Amino acid sequence: MTVRCPSCGRHDQWPQPELGCGCGAVLRIPVRPAPTLPARGTEPAGSVPGASALSPADEGPGGPGGHRAPRSPLRSGSPHSRDAQASPEGASPDGRGSPGTTASCTPPARPPFRPLTIRTARDAVTAAALYLKWLGFRDIFQSPEHPASGIDLRARGLVAQVDPRTEPSTLRDVECLWLHGLNASAVSVFFSLTGYAPEARARAEDLGLPLFVMDLTGTPQPANRAADELIGTGA
Structure with a gap:
């Protein structure tokens, strides 16, 4: 599809191989999590196994089951911008954990680092x-x-x-x-x-x-x- 870059005004076909514009803007594609399938044998009578109901927000202009176009998929800046996430119980705001809790990432066993003196x-x-x-x-x-x-x-x-x-x-x-x-x-x-x-x-x-x-x-x-x-x- 053709998208206008909000930073430089360029119109071009997206996505490109790098998913980016020459000015530095990048394309961020929103991803919707897959629906959770009910356990086998728990579907209501008359339902189709694996089917999930759509909320009104999921209904596109074509009625139930339609696809709604994503809002402004072209963003200027980083595609890696982190959304606010709730800290796990017992973790401190900086994500390093509080005393008595287990860190989420255990450092791999490594020998001591041997540095090289820098002269040049x-x-x-x-x-x-x-x-x-x-x-x-x-x-x-x-x-x-x-x-x-x-x-x-x-x-x-x-x-x-x-x-x-x-x-x-x-x-x-x-x-x-x-x-x-x-x-x-x-x-x-x-x-x-x-x-x-x-x-x-x-x-x-x-x-x-x-x-x-x-x-x-x-x-x-x-x-x-x-x-x-x-x-x-x-x-």
Whole structure:
């Protein structure tokens, strides 16, 4: 179908392979959960096994059983924006659980991480590669120095950028990395030696993009919740 992008006004056929527009807007398709089937033998007399009743909200313009068009499927920003969810009983608002409760993700058993001292920009990339391997990613490929794409490390299901500059990484840096990960259907991970601008941190939080800060000892430290979760679950 033809959809107008609300950000740049472009009219084009959707979905495209990347489900996105050149301006950065992406297509988010609403998904309705499948109806729960009644247990065998519990259907009312005269009913069709597996059939479920439609509420008035489910009835489209064509009457019962019709399909209602989704509202504004084209959204600007991240398709990974998290809806508000109720915290499980006993969990704290930050999702890490309260004392006496069991964490939802048990960190996998790993040997202690052995960092690489950082003396050059290339050392920073190598240290990040070692850390990702420690997390469980395999066959990590290092791009040539200063790649035009900004992607320093690649693996199956992974793209990573390492920023060795002396100023904080920017909002544009975070968004460009996220778009590369979206295009490759991969996890995006950012490493910075200096940290992140406040707007870059906020955007990474919205996108669920893990941020790490590295010191000169070569030991990455998580800088947001997504990074904590990646450490907990591994690759």
